[in-house]
Amino acid sequence: MSATMADVAREAGVSASTVSRTFSLPETVRADTRERVLAVARRLDFSPNRTASSLARGRTGALGLLVPDIANPYFGEIVKSVQRRARTADRALFLTETGDAHDEAYGLAKAMARQTDGLLLAGPRMPEDMLRSLAAAGPVALIGLHVPQTDCAYAELPVGMRQAVRHLAALGHRRIVYVNGTRTARTAGFRRLMRAACDEFRVELVEHLGPFDLTYDNGRAAADLVPTSGATAVIAHNDMVAHGVAGGLARQGRSVPGDFSLITVDDTYLARAIHPALTAVHVPIDAMGAHGVDLLLARIADPQGPPRLVALPTALTVRESTGRAPAP
Amino acid sequence: MSATMADVAREAGVSASTVSRTFSLPETVRADTRERVLAVARRLDFSPNRTASSLARGRTGALGLLVPDIANPYFGEIVKSVQRRARTADRALFLTETGDAHDEAYGLAKAMARQTDGLLLAGPRMPEDMLRSLAAAGPVALIGLHVPQTDCAYAELPVGMRQAVRHLAALGHRRIVYVNGTRTARTAGFRRLMRAACDEFRVELVEHLGPFDLTYDNGRAAADLVPTSGATAVIAHNDMVAHGVAGGLARQGRSVPGDFSLITVDDTYLARAIHPALTAVHVPIDAMGAHGVDLLLARIADPQGPPRLVALPTALTVRESTGRAPAP
DNA sequence: GTGAAAGCGCTAACAA
DNA sequence: TTGTTAGCGCTTTCAC
Numbered sequence: 001m002s003a004t005m006a007d008v009a010r011e012a013g014v015s016a017s018t019v020s021r022t023f024s025l026p027e028t029v030r031a032d033t034r035e036r037v038l039a040v041a042r043r044l045d046f047s048p049n050r051t052a053s054s055l056a057r058g059r060t061g062a063l064g065l066l067v068p069d070i071a072n073p074y075f076g077e078i079v080k081s082v083q084r085r086a087r088t089a090d091r092a093l094f095l096t097e098t099g100d101a102h103d104e105a106y107g108l109a110k111a112m113a114r115q116t117d118g119l120l121l122a123g124p125r126m127p128e129d130m131l132r133s134l135a136a137a138g139p140v141a142l143i144g145l146h147v148p149q150t151d152c153a154y155a156e157l158p159v160g161m162r163q164a165v166r167h168l169a170a171l172g173h174r175r176i177v178y179v180n181g182t183r184t185a186r187t188a189g190f191r192r193l194m195r196a197a198c199d200e201f202r203v204e205l206v207e208h209l210g211p212f213d214l215t216y217d218n219g220r221a222a223a224d225l226v227p228t229s230g231a232t233a234v235i236a237h238n239d240m241v242a243h244g245v246a247g248g249l250a251r252q253g254r255s256v257p258g259d260f261s262l263i264t265v266d267d268t269y270l271a272r273a274i275h276p277a278l279t280a281v282h283v284p285i286d287a288m289g290a291h292g293v294d295l296l297l298a299r300i301a302d303p304q305g306p307p308r309l310v311a312l313p314t315a316l317t318v319r320e321s322t323g324r325a326p327a328p
Numbered sequence: 329m330s331a332t333m334a335d336v337a338r339e340a341g342v343s344a345s346t347v348s349r350t351f352s353l354p355e356t357v358r359a360d361t362r363e364r365v366l367a368v369a370r371r372l373d374f375s376p377n378r379t380a381s382s383l384a385r386g387r388t389g390a391l392g393l394l395v396p397d398i399a400n401p402y403f404g405e406i407v408k409s410v411q412r413r414a415r416t417a418d419r420a421l422f423l424t425e426t427g428d429a430h431d432e433a434y435g436l437a438k439a440m441a442r443q444t445d446g447l448l449l450a451g452p453r454m455p456e457d458m459l460r461s462l463a464a465a466g467p468v469a470l471i472g473l474h475v476p477q478t479d480c481a482y483a484e485l486p487v488g489m490r491q492a493v494r495h496l497a498a499l500g501h502r503r504i505v506y507v508n509g510t511r512t513a514r515t516a517g518f519r520r521l522m523r524a525a526c527d528e529f530r531v532e533l534v535e536h537l538g539p540f541d542l543t544y545d546n547g548r549a550a551a552d553l554v555p556t557s558g559a560t561a562v563i564a565h566n567d568m569v570a571h572g573v574a575g576g577l578a579r580q581g582r583s584v585p586g587d588f589s590l591i592t593v594d595d596t597y598l599a600r601a602i603h604p605a606l607t608a609v610h611v612p613i614d615a616m617g618a619h620g621v622d623l624l625l626a627r628i629a630d631p632q633g634p635p636r637l638v639a640l641p642t643a644l645t646v647r648e649s650t651g652r653a654p655a656p
Numbered sequence: 657g658t659g660a661a662a663g664c665g666c667t668a669a670c671a672a
Numbered sequence: 673t674t675g676t677t678a679g680c681g682c683t684t685t686c687a688c
Contacts, residue, residue: 380665
């Protein structure tokens, strides 16, 4: 089909090695022969066959990204930033959606590891030992999650969460509902955080831990429980859920922030794309994706190096969904 | 590092070819030797090296997907369905975000074509001749777009659009605004459609063709133009824009559907995820993605076959954002 | 600075 | 049914 290095070599009157060097180590070949080779290559519309190169080199040049749910805007934005960073590093990106099942995700990761130089796991719903086993088998970096002894880029939530609770306390809220999720890795730490922050600011915490996957519909369902809880403010675990809570409250005819204040965590474009715009604990998704790629590339370059953690800052962004607590 | 076919062959007392066949054409090797080979393979934790296989076979087993904007829910849902279908076909998926620049998208497509067996272009913002040139160079299928002489899976919008206008006409709306976008391939056909439908139902059409990229913010800006247009209903080109229009109207203190009715096109989860839920021309995104993959696989299997078009049905889904026109 | 030669790990005739 | 043999297209010592 398409021209090979041998073809170019013949036409240019050099050996295949020289053609190869022209493309992978240009500075090692004399300028004029290089030009000659490139001219022929251009004429023959030649470009190196990546597959052959991968085989010879022993690495593919590709990275693999696994996300639980592509359509979730949080992961959508992660995919976006990872893909962008990968491209600037001249790496192709394999994408796989894992869903929520541990074993399947593990199998998919294993399979993908074979065709890539390294794996990026975003918000993996996997027990730590599986993650460790993957990391032991090849280069792996985690995004949005903190697992000791593993390369990860994650958001430092305590600061932002504390600001959120302080903000509500300052507005006179004395009792808040926290709409949590199940099954995600950050859930546990999250609860502890909320408790600590609420204790510090003397706010009473009501948890809604139902079997909530972090979906719009579950947020909507959670909204029905809010008015009977005695709380005047809600903190939702992520934007999808917050969106559902907002929709549910609106449907009940409740006003935000008139009747209830609402704070979300993550701050994807969804948080700005509803009315009222949501006050949010901003998570630097973009930076997390980019740092994830960097960590992975570093790990690929030096498989033995010590694990690195990159903690990105979070902060409260106040918008329209929070206001003074209604008079009792 | 990891075991090779030669290793397995030696241990199992067979030739490398037999090991190869055991994995790629199992039925051609006798049951007992197959078992023996598989046992050894398991013991050695062997699995075939895809890169080597790709090189020998002359195909990679991977598909490439290009989308303009991953974070846009419309494309997010397409990526999701494509990735799912690709997996059931046992194909890995390369993902690239192209952005809006024609030439860059073209270059990225060319590059990706080299490492895949075929390309899926979703909603490409590219002139037809570029698309044709790509299709001439290798297997290509289009998603969400109808280009003659090319394999495409697209939504048949006339039906749904006509229903939308009829719906508004029946509710007493006599003048509607259409918030269009620039630069996308479907724009032109869309305008014609709207005109035809509006003529049929004796509705006056106001077009807002500003330099609108299809973003939330532009929808918001468009909303400011709505009240002065004299229209009582709005049709938005996609969910992002519709979302922005809804947000903008809410901010102005206008009620939907009390003051203005609003219809969106695409019907991603966004359409349901705001209050009021949006009446929408439903586009079967999932089916489009799946059919796109099937078209591509068929094209890969038979590069010479005639081009195939798959037109998926659209239909109006009435929700809460449309109601009777306000009395003049 | 350039060329010759030996692979990288697997596949696919062709023979046996 | 299985083995032998010759690549797939590129990279990389090692000489020159």
